[in-house]
Amino acid sequence: MHEPWWITIPKAFLVINVVMVFFAFTTWFERKLLGRMQNRYGPNRAGPKGLLVPIADLLKLIRKEAFAPSAAKQPLYIIAPVVSMFTALLAFSVLPFGAGWTVGGKYIQGEVANLPISLILIFALGSIGIYGFIVGGWASQSKYSMLGAMRTCAQLVSYEVSLALSVLGVVLMGQSLSLTDIVAKQQTTLWFFIPQAVGLVVFLIGGTAETSRAPFDLPEGDTEIVAGYHTEYSGMRWGLFQAAEYVNLLTLSGLCVTLFFDGYHFPWVHSLDKFGPVWFTLKLFILVGLFIWLRASQPRLRYDQLMRFGWKVLLPVATVNALVTAFLVVLIK
Amino acid sequence: MANFLVWAVWVVAAFACLASALAVVSFRNPFYSALSLIGNLASLAVLFLLLSGEFVAAGQVLVYGGAVMVMFLFVIAYLGDRSEDSPWSGGPSWQIVGAVLAGGAILAEVCVVVGLKAGDFLSKPARVDRSFGSPEAIGKLFLTDHLLAFEITSIVLLVAAVGGVVLGSHARQHDPLDRTGEVDARA
Numbered sequence: 001m002h003e004p005w006w007i008t009i010p011k012a013f014l015v016i017n018v019v020m021v022f023f024a025f026t027t028w029f030e031r032k033l034l035g036r037m038q039n040r041y042g043p044n045r046a047g048p049k050g051l052l053v054p055i056a057d058l059l060k061l062i063r064k065e066a067f068a069p070s071a072a073k074q075p076l077y078i079i080a081p082v083v084s085m086f087t088a089l090l091a092f093s094v095l096p097f098g099a100g101w102t103v104g105g106k107y108i109q110g111e112v113a114n115l116p117i118s119l120i121l122i123f124a125l126g127s128i129g130i131y132g133f134i135v136g137g138w139a140s141q142s143k144y145s146m147l148g149a150m151r152t153c154a155q156l157v158s159y160e161v162s163l164a165l166s167v168l169g170v171v172l173m174g175q176s177l178s179l180t181d182i183v184a185k186q187q188t189t190l191w192f193f194i195p196q197a198v199g200l201v202v203f204l205i206g207g208t209a210e211t212s213r214a215p216f217d218l219p220e221g222d223t224e225i226v227a228g229y230h231t232e233y234s235g236m237r238w239g240l241f242q243a244a245e246y247v248n249l250l251t252l253s254g255l256c257v258t259l260f261f262d263g264y265h266f267p268w269v270h271s272l273d274k275f276g277p278v279w280f281t282l283k284l285f286i287l288v289g290l291f292i293w294l295r296a297s298q299p300r301l302r303y304d305q306l307m308r309f310g311w312k313v314l315l316p317v318a319t320v321n322a323l324v325t326a327f328l329v330v331l332i333k
Numbered sequence: 334m335a336n337f338l339v340w341a342v343w344v345v346a347a348f349a350c351l352a353s354a355l356a357v358v359s360f361r362n363p364f365y366s367a368l369s370l371i372g373n374l375a376s377l378a379v380l381f382l383l384l385s386g387e388f389v390a391a392g393q394v395l396v397y398g399g400a401v402m403v404m405f406l407f408v409i410a411y412l413g414d415r416s417e418d419s420p421w422s423g424g425p426s427w428q429i430v431g432a433v434l435a436g437g438a439i440l441a442e443v444c445v446v447v448g449l450k451a452g453d454f455l456s457k458p459a460r461v462d463r464s465f466g467s468p469e470a471i472g473k474l475f476l477t478d479h480l481l482a483f484e485i486t487s488i489v490l491l492v493a494a495v496g497g498v499v500l501g502s503h504a505r506q507h508d509p510l511d512r513t514g515e516v517d518a519r520a
Contacts (some may be wrong), residue, residue, distance in 0.1 A: 124394040127398070127399025138364060138406075138410045150407065150411065226420055281508075
């Protein structure tokens with residue numbers, strides 16, 4: 001069954017906008033949750049329960065003067081946040097959020113693009129997204145930005161290895177690199193977070209580091225390097241960097257839901273599967289809540305701890321997990 | 334319609350590939366050269382896509398465009414812009430001669446190889462299986478037809494990794510507080 005292009009394009013538009021709205025309210029959710037966890041109210045002035053805070057933020061950022069240092073390398077300085085945002089939004093397009101629907105004789109896919117190698121595509125886009133951060137830091141021509149960019153680069157490259165190895169177990173069990181196939185496989189067997197518990201833990205830790213969130217927020221360690229690679233950015237350019245980070249967080253949570261928690265399926269009751277996007281969103285925001293909880297409760301790592309943990313603990317664990325899974329898959333078959 | 338689209342994408346990717354390759358060797362600032370190289374690798378990936386090698390294209394972007402070039406940029410940004418005081422900035426003429434000669438040799442070689450090996454094929458459209466370029470097909474090729482090359486490559490990579498560790502631990506012996514070697518070895 002093939003989807004006509006005039007359905008795909010509006011659907012892509014819709015998905016991008018929904019992701020942007022999710023991003024906006026993730027910032028609200030984060031502030032609110034952090035506030036409650038620290039015995040505060042969090043935002044509660046703009047709108048009911050402070051729900052209009054993201055809108056106020058957006059208006060502020062857009063109306064702010066777009067300031068650039070005079071030494072900045074001009075075209076790169078402006079392009080860098082755009083690259084980050086572009087790859088972040090693009091990665092969401094391969095995540096399956098529904099089983100597909102037939103409306104008026106036309107088939108609508110449950111994702112924007114169904115590729116046989118969608119998992120690799122997400123990782124490839126992630127590795128391109130790093131350039132936004134490092135180029136932005138370099139093009140600012142400022143010491144703090146530069147240090148932040150170096151840190152981002154080293155951290156993201158180190159943890160990407162573990163992250164990629166942690167999903168290898170899922171790929172071996174799902175026998176596919178296509179996210180739709182992996183979801184379908186979990187439907188017939190069991191949710192992969194049970195046999196791949198080790199992979200899930202490595203994925204969550206690696207994912208926290210990949211999105212440079214606390215306790216792995218060294219790229220923006222404000223006590224040491226002001227704000228890292230986006231020190232010299234302001235207004236909506238800074239906003240784009242920030243948005244890219246949150247969209248990356250959403251994509252990563254979505255990927256985790258897809259790989260380990262059976263994507264858009266409702267447990268046991270199959271008749272509810274047609275409301276796939278609802279269950280997908282629910283699972284996604286439970287994971288986002290977990291990431292926020294981590295941020296509220298864990299102190300930032302020291303740089304050498306970060307590197308030691310990434311290479312001497314996480315990578316061996318991920319490798320052994322992949323090897324054991326490979327042996328077991330062959331043995332059981 | 335589909336043919337025109339393929340043709341248009343090919344033209345854009347091919348020219349982007351050539352232009353970025355020229356940019357790599359003509360930029361004075363190494364940071365821009367490295368960025369152009371990323372563009373070159375990305376446009377090559379698009380060409381792979383047109384040849385229905387989706388897996389190779391994604392691998393190209395992930396490994397070369399992503400991981401390898403990030404290390405290039407890291408080192409270039411770390412060492413700073415030294416184009417002013419580097420001895421070879423300005424490009425002595427013998428280098429241009431050498432480059433043109435080498436380029437000509439490669440072009441001639443490609444023409445000869447294509448002419449000898451693929452002379453018959455080029456006049457007919459290629460027949461491509463549905464599984465061609467899929468991860469399964471490539472994995473099967475790696476572990477059957479090209480097993481030796483595959484294993485030798487992994488040994489070469491292992492040697493490089495061991496070398497990195499040795500160099501890194503050597504640097505640490507000299508200065509117990511210096512952690513740069515440690516990071517390099519892991520990178």
